[in-house]
Amino acid sequence: MDSAHHTACRYYNLDRGFSVADLAVFHGHLGPYIVIGYRIGRYVREHFCDDPFCLKATVFCSGTTPQSCLADGVQLGSGCTLGKRNIEIVPADTIRCEFAREGTTLSLTPHPFTLPPGSGPEYEAAIEEIAERMYSMPDADLFEVTSR
Structure with a gap:
């Protein structure tokens, strides 16, 4: 389905930002991968294609x-969703997100980051803190962008 099918819709392609709390509500908790996915999705929507019906x-x-968990963030940030069938997860050894529109592909590769070892409440608090910091970082500090 493309944007031509929704010309009379008042609620078509609404755009909004999501806070870290919104990400946690959607995903069930806050972690770095949903944050990076969200930031990647926002970048794509702002710099590549603002219509999720025209994007894969x-x-x-x-x-x-x-x-x-990257995929949950990508859904919220870009508007590509499982329901529209315009997002998929492909098993791979290297993490990256690709977005295609009209024969052009944008590839975004997260920069490596280290998670602390451990488990339990202190570990969960540390993971949340890392995710909160990532949410406010510049795009260039989070991922690399290439197009083809």
Whole structure:
């Protein structure tokens, strides 16, 4: 389905930003992968294509958590959703997100980051703190962008 099918819709393609609390509500908790996915999706929507009906997202990652959490952020940031069937997760050794529109592809590769070892309440608090910092970082500090 493309944007031509929604010309009379008042609620078509509404755009809004989501806070870290919004990301946590959608995902169930706050972690770095949903934040990076969200920021990637926002970048794409602002710099590549602002109509999620004209966009296709492919998330390359391990296919398991926590890397697959990237896809939840991409959905919120870009507007590509499982329901519209314009996002998919492809198992891969290297994490990246590709967005295609009219024969052009934008590839965004997150910069590596380190998560602290551990488990329990202190670990969860540390993960949230990392995610909160990432939310406010410049795009260039979070990911690299290439097009083809």
